[in-house]
Amino acid sequence: MDPIRKTRLSEQAVEAIETMIAQGNYVPGDRFLSENELGKELQVSRSSVREAVRILEVRGRVSVLHGKGIFVAEPPEGNSFAEWIRDNRASIFDHFEVRMIIEPKAAWYSASKADQDSLKAMEKACQLFEENAGKEDMAALVKADGDFHRLIARSTNNRTLYFLMKTMTRSLSEGWITSLHIPGRIKKTIREHGAILDAIRDRDPERAEGEMMRHLSNALSDIRDSMTR
């Protein structure tokens, strides 16, 4: 540790703003000082204020809304490192349960909203998966598989959904690998992905939802089987 390094003005500004929030009787949701006011108060330029605010935003202390101002956010108490460990060790079945809630609906939205570019990208991911099916490069397979699922989420134009899928598929990659090691699973995945893609291409939300559900529950039961056997 090395607490004596705070050369940057923006870092000093971060500290100053943090104490201002702490001592200023702000309730989460309250409007805070504007960038200009902060600059005047702290005697630094707007650039530095902006960098400080950016840092505080990433840290979850404030949230910035274009045209409205800077708002005090709920302090991100809970998610500490220990908590994170716990949650990341959640069982693969918990993850699957959540995926089976989210992904079919994502496929539904995708079938009704995806544009041509997104479709192309999904097709490419499917193709890539097929091309790597015979080879030994499991990492490429896992990536192509994750890409496909992520692209569906992305094509819904819903940012929250997209980030959600991104983290879900990433944190699942280990479990995913084991599932692709199950004999026959790769071939099934190709077929199931194809069915999902077809439904999305046909703009048939219900079918896309159903095919995605089938894909996930197939994978899950294969994993179950390979574990109990």
Added chain:
Amino acid sequence: MDPIRKTRLSEQAVEAIETMIAQGNYVPGDRFLSENELGKELQVSRSSVREAVRILEVRGRVSVLHGKGIFVAEPPEGNSFAEWIRDNRASIFDHFEVRMIIEPKAAWYSASKADQDSLKAMEKACQLFEENAGKEDMAALVKADGDFHRLIARSTNNRTLYFLMKTMTRSLSEGWITSLHIPGRIKKTIREHGAILDAIRDRDPERAEGEMMRHLSNALSDIRDSMTR
């Protein structure tokens, strides 16, 4: 390129830089492109590059040394969910869409799995909400509301789901506040929460799912109305 629009340039730059690092065969400790090079590469000004780099620095992806350059850092051992909450600047409508996917199912699971302690806790949250309804303490109201939703997720015994709900309700608090400012919304919330709780208490998953869906869509349409009016 990016189907998810209306994002800040600096955010786009963050994504671009992240993929550059990922695809650029960088080993932690390697020097990365300079701010000027990045600006030229990404076609944005140095200010935006700097904000992007600041974000990436706080997230632990790069480290910046005055006079030396930008260096790629050890990736912070994939704590995916925390990353997601940080990335999350999506609109309230995106959040709601996702909540309307997840929460009804959560209520469904809760109705079939919740134990007595969880039920007690939910009842208490509802009661707390009612008690604070008349007062001016909006923060307490928001907390009680969030608690109720989080407790439902927790009672499913699915860690992943619980963590998800925790982050969703926290990052939404500011939008939540505005929704509770809408005339009549508080009373409706009391009624709707009550209906959900009853269904869970009666161990009626379908009804719990339906009531939760109704609660969320009511809130959403109230917010929509208050915005267009």
Added chain:
DNA sequence: AGATATCTGCTCATCAGACAAGTTAAATTG
């Protein structure tokens, strides 16, 4: 009067260019 449209003044977002300050390595000088 009431509804509608415009204007105005806030906010954050981005840009371009300048200069200060830290670092590094080549060029200069003894």
Added chain:
DNA sequence: CAATTTAACTTGTCTGATGAGCAGATATCT
């Protein structure tokens, strides 16, 4: 050769201008 200076990078900060989102006041029309 060795020490010093210089030059050319780097990030850090500042300034001032413009764009864009938002909200309330003002003006206009029906």
